[in-house]
Amino acid sequence: xxxxxxxxxxxxxxxxxxxxxxxxxxxxxxxxxxxxxxxxxxxxxxxxxxxxxxxxxxxxxxxxxxxxxxxxxxxxxxxxxxxxxxxxxxxxxxxxxxxxxxxxxxxxxxxxxxxxxxxxxxxxxxxxxxxxxxxxxxxxxxxxxxxxxxxxxxxxxxxxxxxxxxxxxxxxxxxxxxxxxxxxxxxxxxxxxxxxxxxxxxxxxxxxxxxxxxxxxxxxxxxxxxxxxxxxxxxxxxxxxxxxxxxxxxxxxxxxxxxxxxxxxxxxxxxxxxxxxxxxxxxxxxxxxxxxxxxxxxxxxxxxxxxxxxxxxxxxxxxxxxxxxxxxxxxxxxxxxxxxxxxxxxxxxxxxxxxxxxxxxxxxxxxxxxxxxxxxxxxxxxxxxxxxxxxxxxxxxxxxxxxxxxxxxxxxxxxxxxxxxxxxxxxxxxxxxxxxxxxxxxxxxxxxxxxxx
Amino acid sequence: xxxxxxxxxxxxxxxxxxxxxxxxxxxxxxxxxxxxxxxxxxxxxxxxxxxxxxxxxxxxxxxxxxxxxxxxxxxxxxxxxxxxxxxxxxxxxxxxxxxxxxxxxxxxxxxxxxxxxxxxxxxxxxxxxxxxxxxxxxxxxxxxxxxxxxxxxxxxxxxxxxxxxxxxxxxxxxxxxxxxxxxxxxxxxxxxxxxxxxxxxxxxxxxxxxxxxxxxxxxxxxxxxxxxxxxxxxxxxxxxxxxxxxxxxxxxxxxxxxxxxxxxxxxxxxxxxxxxxxxxxxxxxxxxxxxxxxxxxxxxxxxxxxxxxxxxxxxxxxxxxxxxxxxxxxxxxxxxxxxxxxxxxxxxxxxxxxxxxxxxxxxxxxxxxxxxxxxxxxxxxxxxxxxxxxxxxxxxxxxxxxxxxxxxxxxxxxxxxxxxxxxxxxxxxxxxxxxxxxxxxxxxxxxxxxxxx
Numbered sequence: 001x002x003x004x005x006x007x008x009x010x011x012x013x014x015x016x017x018x019x020x021x022x023x024x025x026x027x028x029x030x031x032x033x034x035x036x037x038x039x040x041x042x043x044x045x046x047x048x049x050x051x052x053x054x055x056x057x058x059x060x061x062x063x064x065x066x067x068x069x070x071x072x073x074x075x076x077x078x079x080x081x082x083x084x085x086x087x088x089x090x091x092x093x094x095x096x097x098x099x100x101x102x103x104x105x106x107x108x109x110x111x112x113x114x115x116x117x118x119x120x121x122x123x124x125x126x127x128x129x130x131x132x133x134x135x136x137x138x139x140x141x142x143x144x145x146x147x148x149x150x151x152x153x154x155x156x157x158x159x160x161x162x163x164x165x166x167x168x169x170x171x172x173x174x175x176x177x178x179x180x181x182x183x184x185x186x187x188x189x190x191x192x193x194x195x196x197x198x199x200x201x202x203x204x205x206x207x208x209x210x211x212x213x214x215x216x217x218x219x220x221x222x223x224x225x226x227x228x229x230x231x232x233x234x235x236x237x238x239x240x241x242x243x244x245x246x247x248x249x250x251x252x253x254x255x256x257x258x259x260x261x262x263x264x265x266x267x268x269x270x271x272x273x274x275x276x277x278x279x280x281x282x283x284x285x286x287x288x289x290x291x292x293x294x295x296x297x298x299x300x301x302x303x304x305x306x307x308x309x310x311x312x313x314x315x316x317x318x319x320x321x322x323x324x325x326x327x328x329x330x331x332x333x334x335x336x337x338x339x340x341x342x343x344x345x346x347x348x349x350x351x352x353x354x355x356x357x358x359x360x361x362x363x364x365x366x367x368x369x370x371x372x373x374x375x376x377x378x379x380x381x382x383x384x385x386x387x388x389x390x391x392x393x394x395x396x397x398x399x400x401x402x403x404x405x406x407x408x409x410x411x412x413x414x415x416x417x418x419x420x421x422x423x424x425x426x427x428x429x430x431x432x433x434x435x436x437x438x439x440x441x442x443x444x445x446x447x448x449x450x451x452x453x
Numbered sequence: 454x455x456x457x458x459x460x461x462x463x464x465x466x467x468x469x470x471x472x473x474x475x476x477x478x479x480x481x482x483x484x485x486x487x488x489x490x491x492x493x494x495x496x497x498x499x500x501x502x503x504x505x506x507x508x509x510x511x512x513x514x515x516x517x518x519x520x521x522x523x524x525x526x527x528x529x530x531x532x533x534x535x536x537x538x539x540x541x542x543x544x545x546x547x548x549x550x551x552x553x554x555x556x557x558x559x560x561x562x563x564x565x566x567x568x569x570x571x572x573x574x575x576x577x578x579x580x581x582x583x584x585x586x587x588x589x590x591x592x593x594x595x596x597x598x599x600x601x602x603x604x605x606x607x608x609x610x611x612x613x614x615x616x617x618x619x620x621x622x623x624x625x626x627x628x629x630x631x632x633x634x635x636x637x638x639x640x641x642x643x644x645x646x647x648x649x650x651x652x653x654x655x656x657x658x659x660x661x662x663x664x665x666x667x668x669x670x671x672x673x674x675x676x677x678x679x680x681x682x683x684x685x686x687x688x689x690x691x692x693x694x695x696x697x698x699x700x701x702x703x704x705x706x707x708x709x710x711x712x713x714x715x716x717x718x719x720x721x722x723x724x725x726x727x728x729x730x731x732x733x734x735x736x737x738x739x740x741x742x743x744x745x746x747x748x749x750x751x752x753x754x755x756x757x758x759x760x761x762x763x764x765x766x767x768x769x770x771x772x773x774x775x776x777x778x779x780x781x782x783x784x785x786x787x788x789x790x791x792x793x794x795x796x797x798x799x800x801x802x803x804x805x806x807x808x809x810x811x812x813x814x815x816x817x818x819x820x821x822x823x824x825x826x827x828x829x830x831x832x833x834x835x836x837x838x839x840x841x842x843x844x845x846x847x848x849x850x851x852x853x854x855x856x857x858x859x860x861x862x863x864x865x866x867x868x869x870x871x872x873x874x875x876x877x878x879x880x881x882x883x884x885x886x887x888x889x890x891x892x893x894x895x896x897x898x899x900x901x902x903x904x905x906x
Contacts, residue, residue, distance in 0.1 A: 001521070001525070010457065012540070058455060071454060075457040076457065076536075105558060107830030149542070150828070167627060168872075172876050176879065177827060373629050377529050416562065423621075
């Protein structure tokens with residue numbers, strides 16, 4: 001029998017996260033205080049995040065020990081298997097070997113718990129008793145709910161109202177894990193009440209939800225805020241994915257020619273790819289591909305600039321690819337990829353030509369996802385379908401060029417909670433969305449007001 | 454770090470299924486032809502099942518080779534890990550070690566693909582091009598849809614209308630895997646059309662759906678019917694679960710004092726437990742516990758007798774515990790446990806005191822399930838919650854008695870598609886259902902018409 005899964009024993013699981021800041025060939029531009037325009041200091045974030053996570057956000061060490069308390073929870077589902085997709089390969093009929101890391105095995109069904117558990121742990125150690133956060137489609141909110149429950153922390157999630165109403169399942173996951181989930185705008189905050197007074201039927205937005213989550217905890221010294229992507233410490237926690245994969249590939253004597261992940265805020269993509277970006281920095285030949293939606297082409301079309309992380313301009317100015325903090329993406333089903341910005345670390349690596357970004361339209365991604373489900377069994381999340389579309393493209397290229405290729409990608413999560421989107425696709429109700437050039441022009445104007453990184 | 458998961462490599466996966474018929478201390482009563490009252494011959498089933506599966510149904514061999522074509526698909530998710538539930542143990546604070554086999558890792562989210570893949574394979578080998586089946590909540594229908602897609606067989610699923618309307622997600626899984634799913638009663642069959650003509654709003658029933666599935670394929674020599682539980686060959690395929698678990702326990706030098714599974718038709722319970730029942734037959738001391746709903750207490754209160762497997766009396770007479778083929782269970786959320794009968798093999802083992810049956814009420818099972826989700830992360834299916842309730846009971850008993858105990862149970866599937874039931878539980882909208890003694894009296898009257906096993 002051909003080997004399908006490469007498993008690590010628990011003894012073999014990596015005991016440290018990898019911090020790429022220690023290896024970058026050029027230093028990253030710092031986040032800036034929006035008021036002063038000066039680099040942000042730890043104290044500027046102390047009201048929002050616990051100090052131990054702020055220190056980690058700015059940590060220069062290459063390797064960061066994974067605390068026992070985090071490892072204990074990781075072991076509930078980690079190490080995840082590295083699998084070879086023989087059936088999908090057969091369908092594509094190209095000279096490629098396709099390996100994927102199955103992060104859908106986690107209790108929440110995606111890679112998100114890798115950082116949720118770590119963040120809950122550090123908050124707990126710092127004495128925090130309540131965490132507030134926002135969520136769009138609910139992947140992040142559900143992962144954090146589970147993590148908070150495991151560490152005995154109260155969790156309050158502000159979920160964009162339109163998702164709260166249309167996608168009840170992730171909300172129900174949060175509640176099953178003991179969290180409180182509010183449709184945002186909510187009656188829990190000044191911001192929410194004001195918006196509801198003006199428009200009782202407001203569908204909400206991620207920007208409003210962030211503002212509510214921050215207002216909900218600010219001023220309470222036992223409470224903090226938590227973010228599921230974009231920031232350095234979030235990406236750090238996710239490197240457990242790539243470190244495991246690196247070890248698994250080594251075990252079978254393989255090394256990828258191409259490493260692929262889908263990218264919204266950048267966390268699952270960076271989680272898999274950063275350990276391979278490190279190899280590339282040290283001279284190894286490997287292509288690293290970030291797959292994003294054509295309707296939200298942050299890296300492929302957005303300028304690299306300082307911009308806010310949220311609509312309400314409450315975050316620091318971050319150096320990143322951005323479509324403008326007021327950009328409203330088309331209603332594609334890959335909710336986790338509908339973000340105007342991109343993690344500063346990923347953006348920096350794109351600028352340094354360490355990472356290549358490509359974009360895919362919605363119909364091609366679902367086409368790839370359905371083909372995957374019908375050969376490999378697992379139904380991918382709509383976000384993950386973007387990575388699979390990139391895999392298909394790589395395979396077709398290899399076929400044309402007659403070159404053998406080893407492809408590794410992050411199967412970031414399953415789509416069992418997103419089946420309505422497959423229904424829409426299969427019944428011909430999904431569309432592609434073109435992004436007019438004016439939007440890019442406007443994005444450039446927006447970020448032109450801020451300093452240049 | 455304490456070891457949480459015991460993994461098998463693919464080299465270590467069992468290559469044969471275990472057939473308990475070879476080890477039973479007393480022979481089982483045969484299925485009977487309802488017309489003649491005589492034991493059923495292979496030809497009596499030839500119009501319904503392919504001959505290679507009929508032979509397997511009656512096979513006397515202790516070990517049955519798993520074909521390469523089945524193994525290839527098993528390896529997409531098998532071997533599944535055996536996990537120790539340290540966090541749940543801590544919550545229970547009892548002198549027990551709790552191990553569970555996580556069958557929720559399969560693409561369909563339950564143990565059902567273990568037999569779906571095998572049945573699709575054997576049908577393919579026999580030249581079958583179309584399979585019809587019925588499904589209640591959809592676990593079986595979705596697993597078979599995936600398996601048929603993998604072997605290029607057309608799949609037509611008749612899904613009880615009330616589930617089709619209320620639980621769209623499993624139907625969407627079937628469609629994503631390329632199957633056709635019809636709300637039953639449907640316009641696809643004579644039976645369906647007749648019922649619809651009398652009552653256009655008929656909510657359907659499993660009995661109607663079975664009749665439709667059989668009518669849908671009967672007479673087409675390239676088509677067959679498929680069943681997801683109850684029959685010998687189905688239980689045979691599921692023994693892969695218990696054989697893996699047996700090997701995994703051995704690996705860490707453990708042996709269970711108690712083996713637990715929830716039981717509806719009996720397939721996941723038998724899958725885990727039969728290899729341990731074998732040990733028991735050969736003198737090993739081990740308790741084997743089947744957990745069923747108090748509202749559908751087939752083994753704990755139903756007579757052991759010959760009865761039909763379906764409402765329409767189209768199946769052979771099977772020797773089994775039964776609440777009467779016309780019994781309509783209360784609308785509990787564990788849809789997979791709402792079956793009037795029990796697999797003949799399991800029923801026989803209960804009669805032989807090899808297996809002990811216990812029943813649990815709905816609220817206790819959800820209480821156990823929520824506790825599990827909040828400690829171990831994974832949200833269990835409502836069916837699986839019954840096994841967890843039995844685990845809790847065993848742990849509390851061990852605590853009272855001050856005895857150390859090793860518990861092994863089958864975590865048969867996740868509850869991500871059943872979250873509405875958790876919502877109902879958490880908001881106080883779920884109830885227990887008492888089963889009046891009259892129902893049992895009536896069941897005894899029903900089966901009194903047929904021969905005695």
